[in-house]
Amino acid sequence: MPDNVLEIKGITKKFGGLTALSKLDLEVEQGSIHAIIGPNGSGKTTFFNVITGLYVPDEGSVIFCGKDVTGTVPYKMARLGMGRTFQTIFLFKQMTVLENVLIGLQSESEYKLINNMIMTPKRQLYEKELHEKAYELLAFVGLYDQRNDIACNLPYGKQRLLEVARAMGINPKIILLDEPAAGMNPQETSELIERVKNIRNKYNMTVLIIEHDMKLVMQLADTITCLDHGSVIACGNPKIVTKDSKVVEAYLGIVGEKDTIEYNKVD
Amino acid sequence: MKKIADLLTLKKPSIIWIIILVTIPFVVKSVYYLHLMNYVLILIILTLGLNLLTGFTGQISIGHAGFYGIGAYVSAYLSVTMGLSFWIAFPISGIITAFIGYLIGKPILKLKGAYLSIASIGIGEITRLVLINWTKVTHGAEGFKGIPSPVFFGIAIDNDLKYYYLLVPIVIIIYFLINSLIDSEAGRAFRAIRDEEIAAEFMGINVAKMKLMSFIISSFLAGIAGSLLAHMDGYLSPFSFSFTQSVSFLMMILAGGLGYKWGPIIGVFLLTFAKEWFRFFNEYQLIIYGLMLVLIIMFMPKGIYGSFKEIFLKLMRRRNEDAR
Numbered sequence: 001m002p003d004n005v006l007e008i009k010g011i012t013k014k015f016g017g018l019t020a021l022s023k024l025d026l027e028v029e030q031g032s033i034h035a036i037i038g039p040n041g042s043g044k045t046t047f048f049n050v051i052t053g054l055y056v057p058d059e060g061s062v063i064f065c066g067k068d069v070t071g072t073v074p075y076k077m078a079r080l081g082m083g084r085t086f087q088t089i090f091l092f093k094q095m096t097v098l099e100n101v102l103i104g105l106q107s108e109s110e111y112k113l114i115n116n117m118i119m120t121p122k123r124q125l126y127e128k129e130l131h132e133k134a135y136e137l138l139a140f141v142g143l144y145d146q147r148n149d150i151a152c153n154l155p156y157g158k159q160r161l162l163e164v165a166r167a168m169g170i171n172p173k174i175i176l177l178d179e180p181a182a183g184m185n186p187q188e189t190s191e192l193i194e195r196v197k198n199i200r201n202k203y204n205m206t207v208l209i210i211e212h213d214m215k216l217v218m219q220l221a222d223t224i225t226c227l228d229h230g231s232v233i234a235c236g237n238p239k240i241v242t243k244d245s246k247v248v249e250a251y252l253g254i255v256g257e258k259d260t261i262e263y264n265k266v267d
Numbered sequence: 268m269k270k271i272a273d274l275l276t277l278k279k280p281s282i283i284w285i286i287i288l289v290t291i292p293f294v295v296k297s298v299y300y301l302h303l304m305n306y307v308l309i310l311i312i313l314t315l316g317l318n319l320l321t322g323f324t325g326q327i328s329i330g331h332a333g334f335y336g337i338g339a340y341v342s343a344y345l346s347v348t349m350g351l352s353f354w355i356a357f358p359i360s361g362i363i364t365a366f367i368g369y370l371i372g373k374p375i376l377k378l379k380g381a382y383l384s385i386a387s388i389g390i391g392e393i394t395r396l397v398l399i400n401w402t403k404v405t406h407g408a409e410g411f412k413g414i415p416s417p418v419f420f421g422i423a424i425d426n427d428l429k430y431y432y433l434l435v436p437i438v439i440i441i442y443f444l445i446n447s448l449i450d451s452e453a454g455r456a457f458r459a460i461r462d463e464e465i466a467a468e469f470m471g472i473n474v475a476k477m478k479l480m481s482f483i484i485s486s487f488l489a490g491i492a493g494s495l496l497a498h499m500d501g502y503l504s505p506f507s508f509s510f511t512q513s514v515s516f517l518m519m520i521l522a523g524g525l526g527y528k529w530g531p532i533i534g535v536f537l538l539t540f541a542k543e544w545f546r547f548f549n550e551y552q553l554i555i556y557g558l559m560l561v562l563i564i565m566f567m568p569k570g571i572y573g574s575f576k577e578i579f580l581k582l583m584r585r586r587n588e589d590a591r
C-alpha cells in the first residue's frame with residue numbers, strides 16, 4: 001500500500017474564462033483525516049468534482065492508490081473506492097432512509113436482468129446481508145430508528161448524516177465530505193466530530209473533508225490544506241497552517257490572529 | 268385490516284386477484300365488455316413497461332405508440348408474409364422491438380427531461396410515417412389485413428373469450444416479473460436514478476446502462492403488446508399508432524399512479540371503461556372525459572392508487588398509534 005492514498009499533480013480546471021483550479025498539487029496520506037479549507041469560491045467543491053471524475057481536468061493527473069485515474073467516470077471511481085457526500089444534499093428523496101444506504105451498499109452490482117427478475121433463495125440471502133450491513137451503518141450515524149422514513153422528510157442535519165452513511169456503504173478507501181456540518185446545530189456538530197473520527201478509526205477509511213467550521217477542523221484534522229483562487233496557499237500541520245499569514249488574509253480579507261478565524265467561523 | 272393492506276399493496280403474491288381475473292368471464296357475459304377487457308389487458312402489458320421507464324426510472328417517453336406499432340407490424344409481417352406461427356412471431360416481435368429500442372435508446376437517453384420527451388415524440392412520429400409509407404412491407408394506409416389468430420394445440424384462439432384466457436396468464440407472468448424487478452436491487456437503482464441521477468452515478472451505478480436497460484424492457488413489452496393486438500384484431504391500421512395514443516398511455520399511468528406498481532392497472536381500467544361509459548353523454552363524452560382527467564390530476568397528484576394508498580397508510584399509522 002502506498003503511503004498516499006491520493007496524489008494530485010498539477011490539476012488545472014477552467015470554466016470558460018474562469019480558472020477554478022490552477023496547477024494544484026495535493027497529497028493525502030493513507031489513514032489520515034485531511035481537511036480542506038478556503039474562502040467561498042476558492043475551488044474546494046470543484047476540486048472534489050475533479051477527483052471524483054465529474055469534471056475532467058484541463059491539465060494534471062489524479063493518482064488514486066498508485067494508479068492514474070485521471071478522467072475516470074464517477075461510477076467507476078466509486079467502484080474503485082472513492083465515496084463522497086455533496087454540499088447541496090443529493091439524497092434519493094422519495095426513497096426510504098434504508099434504501100438510500102442500500103444503494104451505496106450495492107455499488108458493485110452488475111445488475112444482471114435474470115438475477116433481478118426472479119427472487120431465488122440466494123438472492124434473498126444476499127438482500128438479507130445487505131440489509132444487515134445497512135442497519136449497522138444506520139446505527140452508526142444514529143438513523144436506525146428512522147430507517148423507514150422517506151429521506152426528504154428528515155431534518156436537514158440528519159439528511160447530511162444519511163449522505164455520510166450512504167457514501168460509507170460503498171466501502172470506500174477514501175471518503176470525501178463536502179461541508180458535512182453545514183446546517184447542523186452545535187449538538188449535532190459535536191456528534192459529527194466523533195463520528196468522523198470513527199470513520200477513520202473504526203472503518204479505516206481515509207477522510208478528506210471540506211469544512212468552514214474551524215473549531216471542527218481543528219478537532220479533527222491531521223493535516224490542513226488551504227485553497228485560495230484555486231491554488232494551495234498552505235498545507236500541513238493544523239496549528240501551523242492556521243497561523244500562516246496568507247491563510248488568515250485569504251480567510252478574512254484582513255490580517256488577523258488565529259483566534260479571529262475561529263471566531264468568524266460563519267462565512 | 269392487515270389482509271386488506273396485503274391486497275392493496277400486494278406484498279404477497281395474491282392468489283385472490285388471479286381468481287378474480289379467471290372468473291371475470293363468468294360474471295361479465297357481454298361480449299362487448301369482454302372485448303374491452305382484452306384491450307385493457309394488452310394495455311396493461313404496455314403500461315407496466317412504460318411505468319418502469321417513466322414512473323420508476325424517471326425517463327418520460329411520449330413515443331411508445333411507436334414501439335406498440337413496431338411490435339404489431341413485425342408480428343403481422345412474420346405471420347402473414349413469412350407464414351410463421353404466432354408462437355414464433357410473438358416472442359420475435361418483442362425481441363425485434365427491444366432491439367430497435369436499444370438502437371434508439373442509446374442516443375436519445377443522453378438527453379434529459381423535456382428534451383428526451385420531445386425526442387421520443389419524434390421517434391413515435393417517424394415510426395408512424397414509416398408504417399404509412401413503407402407500403403411494400405406494411406401495406407401502407409390501407410392497413411394490414413388477414414392476420415391469423417393464434418392456434419393452441421389445434422384450437423384457434425379466435426374469439427374474445429378464448430383470447431381473454433390467452434392474455435390472462437401472459438399478463439400475470441409479466442406483472443410478477445416486472446414487480447420482482449422493481450423490488451430487486453436493479454429496481455432500487457432505477458428509482459435512485461429517478462430521484463437523483465448525479466448521486467446515483469457517484470454510488471457506482473452505471474446510469475447510462477441502467478436507463479438503457481429500462482428503455483429496452485419497456486420497448487419489449489410494448490412490442491409484445493402490439494403483437495397481441497395484431498393477432499386479436501386481425502387487422503392493423505397505421506393511423507392507430509399515433510401521438511395521441513402515446514399521450515393516452517401516459518395519461519393512464521398518471522391517473523392510476525405514476526411510479527406505483529398498481530398505477531398502470533388502475534389507470535388503464537379506469538380510462539378505458541370511463542370513455543365507454545361517458546358515451547351516455549353523447550356529444551359531451553370527450554369533454555367529461557377530459558374533465559375527469561383534469562380533476563384527477565388536480566386533486567390526486569399521485570394518481571388514484573397513489574392517493575388512496577397514502578390515505579390508507581395514514582389511517583393505519585393512526586390506528587397503530589392509538590393502539591399504543
Ligand SMILES: Nc1ncnc2c1ncn2[C@@H]1O[C@H](COP(=O)(O)OP(=O)(O)OP(=O)(O)O)[C@@H](O)[C@H]1O
Nearest residue numbers: 015018020038039040041042043044045046047087
Ligand atoms: N460547473 C461550473 N460552471 C462554471 N463555473 C463553476 C462551476 N462550478 C464552479 N464554478 C466556479 O468555480 C469557482 C469555484 O467554485 P467552488 O464551488 O469549487 O468553490 P468552493 O470553494 O466550493 O466554494 P464554497 O465554499 O462556496 O462551497 C467559483 O467561482 C464557481 O463560480
Ligand SMILES: [Mg+2]
Nearest residue numbers: 044045046087
Ligand atoms: Mg463548495
